[in-house]
Amino acid sequence: MAKANRNNDEPRLFKEKLVPSEPGSDDFFQTEYEGSRDGAVECLGQTFPSDEKRREYFLDKLREKLKDPAFRKIEGFPIGADEDILALSDPPYHTACPNPFIADFITHYGKPYDPRVPYSREPFAADVSEGKNDPIYNAHSYHTKVPHKAIMRYIQHYTTPGDIVFDGFCGTGMTGVAAALAMQSEDARVPSSIAPVRSAHRRSILADLSPMATFIASNLLRPIDRRNFMQTVKAVCAAVEAEVGTLYLTRHTGWKVRDRKRLKHKQYSHHSPSHGRVEFTLYSDVTRCPECSAETALYDVIVDEQNDTLRSDLVCPHCSAHVPEAKWEPVKTSIYDPVLKRTIQQLRIKPVLINYTVGTTRYEKLPDPEDLLIHDKAVDTLKTVCLPVVPLIPGKETQRNVSIGVTHLHHFFTPREHVFVAALLERIRGVCDSNLRQMLLFALTASLPYTSRMRRFRADRKGGGPLSGTLYIGSLITPPNVIRTFERNAATIADSLCPPVDPLRQHVIGTQDAGNLQLIPSDSIDYIFTDPPFGHNFDYSELNFFWEGLLGVVTNQKPEAIVSASQSKGIDEYRDLMERSFAEYHRILKPGRWLTVEFSNTKASVWNAIQSALERSGFVVANVAMLDKKQHSFKAVMTPTAVKQDLVISAYKPNGGFEDRFLTE
Structure with a gap:
């Protein structure tokens, strides 16, 4: 097994060593990543004796926060008892409720907006084609996902290392995976044989209304000691x-x-x-x-x-x-x-x-x-x-x-x-x-x-x-x-996530409504990539209930952006909910920066609703391109009215100098 290239100066949470390969492997040896989680760890500027002490400290803070009635009244707060929410959470990195540590994360890692700092990007106009046959992508099933290698191309184009990327409809966290693996490279197409340079990655803030979605995202980004x-x-x-x-x-x-x-x-x-x-x-x-x-x-x-x-x-x-x-x-x-x-x-x-x-x-x-x-x-x-x-x-x-x-x-x-x-x-x-x-x-x-x-x-x-x-x-x-299925899935996950995707854990994830991001300061995000709900295509909260009902924390359907007869939501309600989300995107995004919206164009009415919501929230659409995910879902293949390529909208938050530059070109 080829050993991944590494930056020798970067801090590591995991030690590498060669060990005999497991039975059935074609290799004599494999690289094993050993955790050092018992040693001191740094988190948001604080040092803890161990990772477990870090978790205990932030869990206590989250437990106190859950007792605040105003906190629980945040729009989209999931349905679940405090203990079930705490059991699913790993604060500050992931909370199965709105994440109260996001502002601390931005203070620690972010760069305050300064209009004097030059920033210039043309809209990413190239069509992108990336397949789904990637171990990380396939580690856990979900209803819809955008391959992280496709998202990486947009992140590399619109951001620089150290920037903060946001996705308010994060699903399984592919935007977070892409941010952690993004390379500082002129060629945005990253060959699978080249390991990502960790010092060049971006930080990410992820949110989703679904506790199951954020749970998946948190574990894809969690460092794992394989042995x-x-x-x-x-x-x-x-x-x-x-x-x-x-x-x-x-x-x-x-x-x-x-x-x-x-x-x-x-x-x-x-x-x-x-x-x-x-x-x-x-x-x-x-x-x-x-x-x-x-x-x-x-x-x-x-x-x-x-x-x-x-x-x-x-x-x-x-x-x-x-x-x-x-x-x-x-x-x-x-x-x-x-x-x-x-x-x-x-x-x-x-x-x-x-x-x-x-x-x-x-x-x-x-x-x-x-x-x-x-x-x-x-x-x-x-x-x-x-x-x-x-x-x-x-x-x-x-x-x-x-x-x-x-x-x-x-x-x-x-x-x-x-x-x-x-x-x-x-x-x-x-x-x-x-x-x-x-x-x-x-x-x-x-x-x-x-x-x-x-x-x-x-x-x-x-x-x-x-x-x-x-x-x-x-x-x-x-x-x-069940035992054999579980063992196979566990082995697949271990192989997929070693080496760890984000060993430095420079991400935070919250379970919250994209239309109410009050915990994120205005003008604080460098770039947004988002894959919003497809109108009527998937009943996410219903599908996720299969998992969430067993985990004890369930999606709050009230702010779910969807066209659904069972929720009495039509195209107008869907447009209004998406407008609320895009308005919040507009508020938290730095002026002159970009928003990329990936969307499956299944119905003209839904497509028009998305465009209307974008424009009414203050964004300016600069380009629409295609994203081909190569392998198509059952509905994409079998439904006569469905298209086989997703549309990607590039929009920006105006500021004076940014607008003037476009007018003179």
């Missing part, structure tokens, strides 16, 4: 395995996956005293034929196993009637919910296939009576090991699955996977080291969509995952082994 992290991952997983690991055992009675097309495996099995480890279970909706009323698993009539496709002509195995898929009737059943402690109605689903491992070989099998007993044992375990009772909030996405009986967050998980997610969450919250605890929670939240009932079956057997931008639960699902 300690992975050791803790293994310890947590071992503890959960010891507690409930037998729920993933299955008797070895199946066939090799590679042989599945050559065997009449519905009649095939062999008796074996040994067991395998479940990798995933394929569940199917149970449906009723409208012709004969016989019940059957949808999988049996719709999946063509020989050709790995879904049939369009469905034939009832009982009466041989040809029935279109839409006419098959869902079968509901009454079940006892041990979490709610009452009987509920849900769509009936049944396991139809189990994929498991013996040694290093993958097998498949039909569920046997022992597997059904394990399912019952998982349901019984939920009486003592379970997620909290969290009812789903109103909304298009959150109520999408109510018709099949999904009314609470824990209904997104099958019983066995529910047990493992709850057990992991409990063990993670018991980890003493705050940085490790936050990173473990980060890895778990990255795993949740893929361990839930949202993980769809693919007939071609090529992976499978949630339908992006939705909370859709399909008729054929494949919830996987």
